[in-house]
Amino acid sequence: MAGSALPVRARVSVSGICTAGVGAAGCVAGVAALGGEAWSASLPDLLPLAGAHLAVDPLSGLFMAVAGAVTAAVAVYGIGYVNGNGGHGSHGPASRTTQAVLPLFALSLLLVPAAASVSAFLVLWELMALSSLLLVLAEHRESPRVRTAGLWYAVMTHLGLVLLLAGLALFAAHSGGETFADLRAGAGGTSPAVRDTVFVLTAAAFASKAGAVPLHAWLPRAHPEAPSPVSALMSGVMVNLGAYGIVRTAFDLLGGGPSWWWIGLVTVGGLSAVYGVLQAAMASDLKRLLAYSTAENMGLVLIGTGAAGLFARAGDGPLAALALVAALLHVVNHSAFKALLFCAAGSVPRATGVRDLDRLGGLRARMPFTTGLFALGALGAVALPPGNGFIGEWLLLQSLVHGLRLPGASVAIALPLAVGLIALSAGIAAAAFVKALGVGFFSRPRGEGATGARESGPAMIAGTVLLGAGCVALALVPGLLGPGLDRAVIAAGLPGTDAVTGGRAALRLDALSASLSPVWLVAALTAALALAAALPRLYGGRRRRPNAKLWDCGGGAPTPRMAYTATSFAEPLQRVFDDVLAPERDVDVTHARESTYLVERIRFRNQVPDRIEHRAYLPVLARLARAGRASRRLATGSVHLHLGYGLLGLLALFLVLAVGS
Amino acid sequence: MSAYGYAATASQLVLVVAGAPLLTGLMRQVRARMEGRAGAGLLQPWRDARKLLRKEPITPVGTGPAFHIAPALVVATALVVAALVPLLSTDTPLAGRGDLIVVVALLALGTVALALAGLDTGTAFGGMGPSREMTVAALVEPTLLMAVLALSVPAGTTDLAAIVEGAVHDPARLASPASLLAASPLTAAALTLLAYAVARPLVALDPGPAVQALPVGLAVVLVGFFVLATRRRALSQVVGFLLLDNGITATAFLATSGVPLIVELGVSFDVLLAALVLQVLTARMRAAFGTTDLDDLRELHD
Structure with missing residues (x-):
């Protein structure tokens, strides 16, 4: 706040350093909680009537650690993004409001998982929604699309808040207290109808925040229109809290439920995964593509969460723990690669003024670092080895394959379908990211903006490199997260089983005799690559590689206008899914x-x-x-009439109360 | 894990590297023979490889690292897969390093690398190929993973060595309903491809619109036969028979330039009658045995 009086550059630095500090502190606190150090705080005077209760268990710790780490890296990137010289920036992101709200948004992202009472949770949730709304609107003067996106986001997030308020208030009223401890204790005594209503209301609100189909409409509008550091925070961190909310209420507070809850979650997750990635494959706006891919990945997380509930219901605790571990690991991986992708992709409109893939291209030579980092993120997003996204999907598929041994028709139908949907979404995701990388960054420039692109500044590169390092670490040594994930799953109320063991080098599922060794895989691929590159040289001798004209298929020198655009790349897929799209x-x-x-x-x-x-x-x-x-006829403009409406409304309410009691 | 295991892994690599061109040669040879050509012989891909390796490598202007690395990466993924899959022995030093899902993902990685190399050139054809390749890859991935599911569920694991060992000791286990579910569409797809391959010389004789559709008729015949041979229920048998009948009729119509109306009417009537008779027989069978499982007809044997 004090920074508002400073000149622009200093203001941005102060705000960025504050945000990075908040993120780093949150990350440290989260990692400590993940290590088993739970703490709680009660501030009775902070909120009226109930007071504010905060508590951090390993489940909250996981989400805090992810949020903190991503926030710290993105804050570094943000300083460069706003302060960078030249480029196609606008005043919006550097304005006083935006820079003051940014640390607040970061703080709310960290504190939402720490809330331990209904009122504190709702206040922090709303703080997060409002601060992110202000940040989405940062460039509202430049484009009417930003204003539309802000309107959609404001309406959808508040409808979500209404559902959440109704659901949690109902839950609190029936369990006799509003702290999470009271809810946990009272959940067993509430009637099934109340539990079902609470689940449906809260799950709908949280799924909307996670961008699940069909409540996703705000996500592909708001995420692309926000300034890129904000997009990275929203897509990398804020959507996670939707998943957190579902795990917290459905598993921890409600203590599990009937099969149809979980079948519903798996269905919504499968739909989101396929529909989201299909729209991503069709999108020619780089940031819109990434936003739809967020809907896809959150869909995968929901499939894992739903499967965990289904397995717990069927009585197989260890398998349920494995499915939830897979979902949580995918949350972590998705945060890392999506924030990386948004930061790298955000440098592109900054350098070129264009987000349309059809008019980009040829950035490989002009922005080598950004292209390399985007490629690293894309490797994670296509869920292929040796990317980090593969690890989560591998665990998810393992849990689903082994879940088929459980009895029940619903399991036998839902799980193979879920495997098919995950595979389809992985396949289409590969097409979507090949398009983004191949058409947008490789190939040749198809527009003036792309021709004049320059590499972004050191702060932006540094922030993105931090995220890239996170991705590499998650891809190589996921086993390090094993004990922490185990504690998080125990905190969610499932029996922890040390499902994922194997230490640094490998990922072993002892109960299922399955194992994966990412480090070995990378080493083997590197060795095979060296072999494949060296053998022809040995045979043919060392020769120089002269430059040659690009083969033009006999049609004359190819111009950039002949290069394939993103739209034409996606055309066969669009034709295959004509009926859906x-x-x-x-x-x-x-x-x-x-x-x-x-x-x-x-x-x-x-x-x-x-x-x-x-x-x-x-x-x-x-x-x-x-x-x-x-209804415009009811409003004639007379002040007395409006006051009369107020009086009538109040009287009607009292009448209903008097008759009702 | 023994010296034997290491030797097995090494021989697997050699086998795949040496054998893959031979497989391509075999496929080309079979196609050439079916089309009435002599063919270039099984070893032609090897000769081609030798020729290409001796040529001078060039760098097309305007391409980047993706274009140079992709071919080596495709070979690398194939080598890693060849080392992982227990072709010769299940007791290799690599057991447990990766499973069936990893193999599928590695194959997809090669496809992605090739597609990026194509896009890297920035030409029209360089974009067209990757676009189609990625579309096909997106649709192949679910089929492959369903096959993984079908193999893993009966074995209780996705570990390759365990699946292979289980299959060796108890081959019947793999023929679960789940694996048939995955295998049937694959077989039907293979039969359709076969129909197209077989009909190529015929189509080449007269590339008119009717003859162009000839492979479809043949494919229906083959799929009908496949259904007849593999399904157990009498009703599925009826469906298979009707498929076969339709396929033969369609092939006849497409190959000749149409038949007189009276024959056409006769054939339609014949099909209707056959369907009725078969339905009656099925109902009788259900009444007699309480089921329509063809295996129960064995009781008539004695």
């Missing part, structure tokens, strides 16, 4: 005036709208607008 194609032929046989101009437009948004949201919005216009 329902793209809008428009061919407009203008004939010459002399003869209809001669064509003067052909205009082709191809757009892939978000079909769920079109089918589910727009009709509701249209109806609301109609109702609003109709």
Whole structure:
């Protein structure tokens, strides 16, 4: 706050250093909690009536550690992003409001998992929503799309808050206390109907925050339009808290539930995974692609969470613990690679002024560090070895494959379908990220912005490198997280079984006789690569590699306009999933005036709208607008009439209360 | 883990490196013979490789590291897979380093590397290939992982050595409903490909629109036969028979330039009648045995 009076550059540095400090402190606290040091604090005077209760157990610690580490790295990146010389920046991110709100947002991200009472949780949740809303709106003067995105986000997050408020208030009312300890103790005594209602309300609110289909409409709008450091924080950290909320309420506070809860979660997760990644493969806006990929990865986390509940219900504790470990590990991995991707991708519009993949390309030579870091993040996102995303998906598939031995028709139907959906989403994710990397960063520049790109400054590179180092560590030695994840799963109320062991070099599931050794895999691939590169040299002798003209298929020198664009790259996939995506194609032929046989101009437009948004949201919005216009007759402009409405409303409420009691 | 294990891994690598070109040669040879050509012989891919390795490597202007590394990376993933899969022995020093899921993922990694190399050139054809390759890869991945699921569920693990050992000791275990579920579509796809390959010379004779569709008719015949041979329920048998019948009729119509209306009507009537008779027989069988499982017909044997 004090920094508001400082000049712009100093203000940004102070705010960035504050944010990084908050993140680092949160990371240390989270790691300590993950190591088994629980602590709690009670501040009775901070909030009226109930006071604020904070407590950190290993489950909170995991989310705090992830949030803190990502926040610290992104804050370093953010200083360079806002202060960087030249480029296509705008005033928005450097404004006083934005810079003052940024540390607040970071703090709320860290404190939400630490809340230990309903009121504290709701206050922090709302603080997180409002501060992120202000940050999304940072560039509202530059583009009307930012304002639309802000409106969508504000409405959706507050609808989520209403659901959350209703669900948690109902839960607190029936369990006789509002601290999480009271809820935990009272959950057993509440009726099944109340438990079901609480689960549905809170799960819907949390799933919306996690960007799960069909409550995702805000995510592909708000995440791309925010300044890139904010996008990284929202996509890398804030969506995690949706997953945290579901694990905390459904497992810890409610203590598990009937099968249909979990089947529902698996269904929503599978839908989000496939629909999200399909939209990502179609998107030609780089940041929109990443935002949809967030919906996909959160879908995978929901599948893991749902499977864990299903296994716990069927009585197989160790397998349930494994599925939840897989989900939590994927949360960690996703945070690392998605924040990395958003930071690397965020440097692109900063350097070129363009986010459209169709007009990018050729950044490999102009921004080598950024391209390399984006490639590292993409390797994680496509869930292929030796990337870090593969580890989480491998664990998830292991738990699902072994879950099939459990009895029950629902398990036998849900799990193979889930495996199929995970595989499909992994396949399409590969296509989406090959498109982003190959068309956007490799190839040749297809626009002026891309031609004039310059590598970003040292602070931006440093922040991104920190995230990249995190990704590499997670990819090579995931076993180090094993004990911490085990404690987190115990804190969620499942029997911890040391499901993942094996120390540094390997990941071993003793109960399932499965093992994976990422370090060995990297070493083997490197050795084989060296062998494959060396053998032809031995055979053919060492020769220089002269430059040669690019083969033009006999059609004359290829120009950048001939290069494949992102839209044409995605066209075969769009054709395969035509029925799901329902793209809008428009061919407009203008004939010459002399003869209809001669064509003067052909205009082709191809757009892939978000079909769920079109089918589910727009009709509701249209109806609301109609109702609003109709109710305009009630407001004549007379102040007395409006006051009279107030009085009537109050009287009606009292009447209902009097009759009801 | 013994000297024997190390030797087995080394021979696996040699076998795959030496054998892969031979497999390509075999496929080309079979296709050439089916098309009535003499073919270049089994060893032609080896000769091609020798020729290409002697050529001078060049760097096309405008390509980057992805273009140079991708071919070596594809070979590297294949080598690692060859070392991981227990082809000769299940007791290798690499047992437990990676499982079936890792193998599938490594193969996909090679595809991704090749696609990136294509896009790196920035030409129209360099983009077209990767676009199609990634579309196919996206759809192949679920099929492959369903096959992984089908192999792993009966074995209770995704570990390759354990699956292979289990299969050696108890081959029937792999024929679970889950593995058939995964195997049937794959077999049907293979049969369709076979139909296209077989019909190529015929199509080449007269590339008209009707003859172009000839492979479809053949594919229906083959899939119908496959259903007849593998399904147990009488109703599935009826469906298989109808498929076969439809396929034969379609092939006949497509290969000739149509038949008189009266024959057409007769054939349709014949199919209707056959369906009715088969349905009646199935119902009788259910009444007599309480099931429509064909295996129960063995009781008629004695």
